[in-house]
Amino acid sequence: MTTTTTNYYEGLFLLPQSAGSDLGAAAELVKALLDKVGAETISFRKWDERRLAYEIKGNKRGLYFLCYFKVEGSQIAALDRQCLLSEGVLRHMVTRADHLTLEQMQSVDAQQELADEIKLRAEQAKDKTSASTSIVDREDVKAEEAPKEAPAEAPAAAAEESAEAVSAEPAIEGESA
Numbered sequence: 001m002t003t004t005t006t007n008y009y010e011g012l013f014l015l016p017q018s019a020g021s022d023l024g025a026a027a028e029l030v031k032a033l034l035d036k037v038g039a040e041t042i043s044f045r046k047w048d049e050r051r052l053a054y055e056i057k058g059n060k061r062g063l064y065f066l067c068y069f070k071v072e073g074s075q076i077a078a079l080d081r082q083c084l085l086s087e088g089v090l091r092h093m094v095t096r097a098d099h100l101t102l103e104q105m106q107s108v109d110a111q112q113e114l115a116d117e118i119k120l121r122a123e124q125a126k127d128k129t130s131a132s133t134s135i136v137d138r139e140d141v142k143a144e145e146a147p148k149e150a151p152a153e154a155p156a157a158a159a160e161e162s163a164e165a166v167s168a169e170p171a172i173e174g175e176s177a
Contacts, residue, residue, distance in 0.1 A: 004072045007096055008105065009039075011069065012047070013083070014091040017061035020049055024118045029088045030065045037079045039071040042102070045110030046117065056090045068097055068105040 011034070019026035023046070034041055047064040056062070071079070076094060083092040097105060 004074060006070055006072050008042070008068060008070050008098070008100070008102070009076070009094050010097040010100075010105075011067050011079075011092065011094045013065045013067075013089055014056075015063045015065070015088055016057070016059045016090055017049065017063055018059075019088060020063045023114070023121055026063060026088070027065065027114060027118070029086070030067065033079065033082050033086060033089070034067070034069055034071075036082055037071060037075040039069040039075070039079070042068040042070060042105045043107075043109030043111075044068075044114070045108060046114050059090060062090060066108070068100070068108065 013030045013033075015026050015029070019029075027044070027046070031041065031044065044065070044067040047066040049061065049063050052060060052062050079094060080092075083089045
């Protein structure tokens with residue numbers, strides 16, 4: 001008869017700063033790693049984006065996720081293996097959370113704030129894309145309008161230039177002769 005004990009754990013996952021451009025996918029990566037080992041998530045939050053003390057795999061900055069979860073003790077080795085195999089996780093650290101009560105772990109939960117930040121970043125990216133598109137569209141409109149006005153003025157200007165060139169040529173040739 002084997003008894004499996006479930007314990008509470010604290011996990012800190014470091015992802016590259018580029019993962020912050022798609023914060024939703026980064027959060028889902030960490031949650032998927034926990035789901036693969038059957039962990040029950042108690043709290044999950046984006047902890048911080050900060051400069052690293054030293055470069056890791058070419059990254060000078062990183063995105064940290066902090067989570068508390070409940071899982072069988074035997075699954076920690078599987079979680080460690082999943083994190084090592086994942087190309088999206090630079091570093092990870094999992095420790096037992098015996099020093100905290102369940103209420104303290106739940107109070108750290110910031111999934112709603114994370115969802116709000118993901119939504120805000122998506123809206124900002126959408127606004128930025130539409131703003132840059134409008135600038136390009138305005139430049140295209142100006143480019144289309146410019147040729148319409150230029151042909152009307154161009155024949156008159158070209159006629160004046162050719163008249164000046166014709167009258168100037170004999171004078172230059174006459175002086176050299």
